[in-house]
Amino acid sequence: MIKVFENFDFSRVGQMQSLLESHGIKTFLKNQYGSSVMGEVPFVEVVPQLYVLDENDLAQAKQLLQLDLPVEQPAEDWVCDKCSVKVDGTFDRCWKCGSDRG
Numbered sequence: 001m002i003k004v005f006e007n008f009d010f011s012r013v014g015q016m017q018s019l020l021e022s023h024g025i026k027t028f029l030k031n032q033y034g035s036s037v038m039g040e041v042p043f044v045e046v047v048p049q050l051y052v053l054d055e056n057d058l059a060q061a062k063q064l065l066q067l068d069l070p071v072e073q074p075a076e077d078w079v080c081d082k083c084s085v086k087v088d089g090t091f092d093r094c095w096k097c098g099s100d101r102g
């Protein structure tokens, strides 16, 4: 059993599990109920972890996980059409007038 993914966000780990399972890769989810025992065990013990059962699937699993990871792109600042203020690229709406990015 090989660990391929871990994340404090359980839904993210679950997402990855269904992704792998949909490609016929057998997986195992550890610490699925971690949040319910939070505080009773060391924090590091309750990070939901995704394992691949068969190491022959490892390469494919890693590839799938990589494809699905959001690509970090430096968002460029943009200028609002309506009020001409500069808006941080991480936002899709003008912080001043609320209009959508043009």
Ligand SMILES: [Zn+2]
Pocket (backbone or CB within 6 Å): 080, 081, 082, 083, 084, 085, 094, 095, 096, 097, 098, 099
């Ligand atoms: Zn605006």
